Every structure is written in C-alpha cells, then in structure tokens.
Amino acid sequence: MKFGELPQNARQYINGRWETGVTTGISQNPSDTREVVAEYARADRNQTELAIRAAAEALPHWSHSTPQRRADVLDHIGTEILARKAELGLLLAREEGKTLPEAIAEVARAGQIFKFFAGEALRVQGESMASVRPGVQVDVTREPVGVVGIIAPWNFPFAIPAWKIAPALAYGNSVIFKPAELVPACGWALAEIISRSGLPAGVFNLVMGSGREVGQALVDSPRVHALSFTGSVATGERILQTTAARRAKVQLEMGGKNPLIVLADADMDQAVDCAVQGAYFSTGQRCTASSRLIVETGVHDAFVARLRQRMAALKVGHALDRDTEMGPVVDRSQMEQNQAWLEIARAEGAEHIWGGDLLERATPGHYMSPALFLAKPEHRVAREEIFGPVACVLRADNYEHALALANDTPFGLCAGICTTSLKQAMHFKRHAEVGMTMVNLPTAGVDYHVPFGGRKGSSYGPREQGRYAAEFYTTAKTGYMRA
Numbered sequence: 078m079k080f081g082e083l084p085q086n087a088r089q090y091i092n093g094r095w096e097t098g099v100t101t102g103i104s105q106n107p108s109d110t111r112e113v114v115a116e117y118a119r120a121d122r123n124q125t126e127l128a129i130r131a132a133a134e135a136l137p138h139w140s141h142s143t144p145q146r147r148a149d150v151l152d153h154i155g156t157e158i159l160a161r162k163a164e165l166g167l168l169l170a171r172e173e174g175k176t177l178p179e180a181i182a183e184v185a186r187a188g189q190i191f192k193f194f195a196g197e198a199l200r201v202q203g204e205s206m207a208s209v210r211p212g213v214q215v216d217v218t219r220e221p222v223g224v225v226g227i228i229a230p231w232n233f234p235f236a237i238p239a240w241k242i243a244p245a246l247a248y249g250n251s252v253i254f255k256p257a258e259l260v261p262a263c264g265w266a267l268a269e270i271i272s273r274s275g276l277p278a279g280v281f282n283l284v285m286g287s288g289r290e291v292g293q294a295l296v297d298s299p300r301v302h303a304l305s306f307t308g309s310v311a312t313g314e315r316i317l318q319t320t321a322a323r324r325a326k327v328q329l330e331m332g333g334k335n336p337l338i339v340l341a342d343a344d345m346d347q348a349v350d351c352a353v354q355g356a357y358f359s360t361g362q363r364c365t366a367s368s369r370l371i372v373e374t375g376v377h378d379a380f381v382a383r384l385r386q387r388m389a390a391l392k393v394g395h396a397l398d399r400d401t402e403m404g405p406v407v408d409r410s411q412m413e414q415n416q417a418w419l420e421i422a423r424a425e426g427a428e429h430i431w432g433g434d435l436l437e438r439a440t441p442g443h444y445m446s447p448a449l450f451l452a453k454p455e456h457r458v459a460r461e462e463i464f465g466p467v468a469c470v471l472r473a474d475n476y477e478h479a480l481a482l483a484n485d486t487p488f489g490l491c492a493g494i495c496t497t498s499l500k501q502a503m504h505f506k507r508h509a510e511v512g513m514t515m516v517n518l519p520t521a522g523v524d525y526h527v528p529f530g531g532r533k534g535s536s537y538g539p540r541e542q543g544r545y546a547a548e549f550y551t552t553a554k555t556g557y558m559r560a
C-alpha cells in the first residue's frame with residue numbers, strides 16, 4: 078500500500094496478529110478536512126487486556142534474549158524508517174499538519190533513534206565494586222523493568238513513540254503502544270514496520286482507541302509494570318495518582334511554558350529567528366515551544382517591531398505546499414482552545430500586537446495566523462500552556478529581572494537566552510530551573526543522544542532519550558558473592 082492513499086484496515090497488532098477492533102474511527106487531514114487520512118480499528122478495555130496478556134507472556138523469553146538479537150531488530154526498524162522517510166513524512170504531514178520538511182525530518186529522527194538504541198542494546202552496563210566486607214564481591218547489573226505501557230501524544234507521532242519504544246525493546250522489555258486518537262495512521266505505520274522486524278509474537282503490541290478506555294486500561298492494569306506518557310498535565314496527573322497507588326514505575330512528560338530571554342547585547346537577527354522558530358514552527362504545538370519571550374527593556378520595542386514584521390511575512394498554509402512555513406492547527410478542538418486563549422488574553426488586558434486571525438486557504442483547513450501579545454507576568458496567557466501559535470512578550474529591566482521572570486513558572490522543561498555575553502550565558506545555564514537550556518538557539522530542537530525532560534510541573538520520573546533512558550527501562554540488581 079502507498080501512503081499517498083487511504084490506509085485500508087489500519088488494525089490493532091496483538092500477539093503477533095492484526096486484529097479488527099470493537100469500533101472504527103477516522104483521522105482527517107487538518108490542511109484539508111474533506112480528506113480522510115485513515116480508517117482505523119478502535120479497541121476497548123477487553124481487547125487492551127488481551128494485548129497486555131500477550132506482552133506479559135512474551136516477556137520471559139524476550140527479556141533473556143541476547144543483546145545481538147535486540148540490536149538486529151532495532152537496526153532493521155531504523156533502516157526501514159530511514160529508507161522510507163519521504164513516504165512516511167508525507168503521511169505525517171497529511172495526518173498531523175506539520176510542514177513536509179518538518180515531517181520528513183521527524184521521521185528521519187525516529188529512524189536515527191532506533192539505530193542509536195540498536196547500539197545501546199549492545200552496551201547495557203553494570204558496575205563492579207569492592208565490598209566493604211572481606212572476601213565478598215559486589216556488582217550492580219541492569220535488568221528489564223517488565224511490561225511497558227507507552228501512551229503517546231499527537232504532536233510528534235513518529236519521534237515520541239520511537240524514543241519510548243526503542244529503549245523499551247533495547248533493554249528487553251515487552252511493549253503495548255497506544256498512539257493518540259488524532260494520528261492512528263502514523264502509529265499504525267510505525268507498528269507495521271516493527272511487526273516485520275523479527276520480534277517474537279507478543280513482544281510488541283499496538284492498541285488504538287480512546288485515552289479514557291484503552292489508555293486507562295494500561296494505567297490500571299497490575300500486569301503493566303511501567304508506564305511512559307507524554308501529553309497534557311491533567312492526564313499526566315491522573316496517571317500519576319493511579320500508578321503511584323499500585324506502585325508502578327512511571328515517567329511523565331507534560332507541558333511547558335518555556336522562556337526565551339533576549340538581552341540588549343544579543344544579535345537581533347539571531348534572536349528574532351530563535352523566537353519565530355521556537356514560538357511558531359510546528360504551529361507552536363511543541364512542549365518545547367518558546368511561549369514566553371522575555372526581552373530586556375533597552376531592545377524591547379525594536380525587538381517586538383522586528384518580530385511582528387517577520388510574523389506578518391510568515392507563510393501559513395497547507396502542510397504540503399512548498400513555501401508553507403507554518404501548517405494548520407491540528408484539529409477543530411485545538412483551534413477552539415487557541416481562539417479562547419486570544420479572548421482570555423484580551424480580557425486580561427494583554428496588548429495584542431499581531432495575528433490570531435482565522436485564515437482562508439484554497440482548501441478547508443484549521444488555519445490561523447501566529448499571534449503575539451505584550452503581557453504581564455501574572456496574566457494567564459503568560460503562565461499556562463496554550464499549545465498553539467500564540468506567544469507573549471514580557472518586559473525585563475535587566476538580566477537579573479529576566480532570569481527571575483524566566484523561573485517564575487510552575488513548569489521547567491527548557492529555557493533559552495540570546496546574548497553575546499559569555500558571563501550571562503554561563504550564569505543562565507546554571508540558574509535556569511529547567512531540564513534543558515539553550516544559548517543563542519531556539520528552545521525547540523533537541524538532539525536524540527542526550528537526556529530529554531524537565532523539572533517542576535513539566536516532567537516526572539527519570540529522563541528520556543540517550544543513555545539516560547536506561548534509568549527508566551531497566552531496574553538495578555545488586556549482587557553479593559563469596560567463594
């Protein structure tokens with residue numbers, strides 16, 4: 078089948094077999110809502126239970142498989158994803174709405190992640206230490222954590238599942254993967270590649286359906302030993318309560334309200350570029366988006382004027398149009414939320430600088446222009462995650478004030494600064510209360526071989542990605558031995 082066409086029978090993958098669901102659903106192209114991208118099978122609680130049981134039964138064998146076997150499987154998956162990045166990128170752009178270059182780059186990233194963890198499967202490390210007791214040897218080894226439930230959001234439907242599934246399999250766990258309802262074709266396409274990689278039946282399972290039914294079944298099941306989730310704060314908090322009560326291991330990546338500080342000494346072209354990319358690319362639908370632009374007073378007005386000029390020229394359109402810089406909003410409900418935020422901002426007294434208009438294009442889609450407000454730190458628009466192309470500017474008296482504003486948030490995913498001062502860049506890197514800092518770079522845009530995650534309300538549990546992923550997907554065992 079070609080992905081330019083409708084995927085027929087996007088089905089569940091349970092215990093090595095493709096299964097119909099209990100009901101069916103569809104996904105739509107946000108650039109052209111007349112187009113159905115996929116018809117897919119939706120599971121219920123019982124079907125999810127079958128997938129969990131299959132993963133539990135497959136675990137003992139897979140968890141003792143050789144590192145070489147796991148490396149070969151992951152390498153196979155990565156190679157196919159990379160070879161098909163243009164075709165899969167087209168599917169992603171059609172289903173989620175990010176621009177085609179962004180979509181192809183995301184698919185390539187997913188392939189690189191599988192390749193990276195193919196290598197990591199061969200490098201599972203332990204420690205050997207001198208014992209405090211005479212004649213005793215002590216070592217620490219890493220073992221798989223068990224059956225892993227993976228609950229993914231819609232905004233990176235290839236890369237986020239990849240950075241959860243790849244380490245889960247690399248370290249010998251079995252997996253049940255639940256993609257977001259808006260992107261079933263992407264989830265299915267990834268699962269289809271994984272299904273042909275040489276894994277034993279039951280080691281990897283795909284269940285599609287609602288969060289409330291399928292996702293909740295994974296969260297509730299005592300057979301699921303660990304849960305990795307990326308999504309909204311509200312869902313993450315609910316998952317935390319249930320998993321904590323049944324003592325499952327849990328990793329949550331939730332929202333962000335990421336600051337980008339622009340100091341008076343910054344290279345203004347670079348700063349405007351970082352702000353536009355960070356705030357509006359991928360239609361602002363990234364947890365790492367720069368939604369708070371904190372600008373030193375000396376350059377505030379000039380920066381806002383240049384940013385506004387750049388925003389006015391930003392090309393909003395169909396995700397597949399060659400000159401589109403910003404695609405549509407993902408769906409109607411997200412668009413309604415974005416529009417409601419514009420109202421909230423106005424009602425709070427934030428000054429509207431640019432955008433937020435609904436746009437008409439040749440095809441019926443969820444198009445809006447990027448929006449900018451001048452806000453006060455106490456405004457909701459400056460405190461809560463919007464998850465759309467809506468950013469605000471906060472005025473700072475000096476660097477110290479800017480840093481205080483940057484840290485004045487319940488979130489702590491990432492933070493950036495644009496400056497030519499080495500002293501202030503170094504101070505910022507040490508004092509920003511976040512998991513990731515960026516100097517003269519957009520806050521969105523990360524590498525795959527280093528840890529990803531935040532502090533405070535943004536994240537919970539061990540970091541994702543890179544070697545640090547082992548912390549979540551393995552459990553330590555301490556061994557004592559005497560001859």
Ligand code: TXE
Pocket residue numbers: 228229230231232255256257258286287288289291292293296307308309310312313315316330331332333363364411414462463464
């Ligand atoms: O998120 P949800 P949605 C934010 C963003 C967006 C809002 C809603 O503000 O507007 O969340 O998006 C599954 N038990 N972010 O509805 O509900 C769900 O099916 C178990 C920010 O997509 O959190 C999906 O697979 N699972 C974020 C996944 O959780 C449940 C990225 C995420 O869905 C469940 C995405 C339940 N009870 C959204 N309920 C970021 N910052 O990256 C839902 N799910």
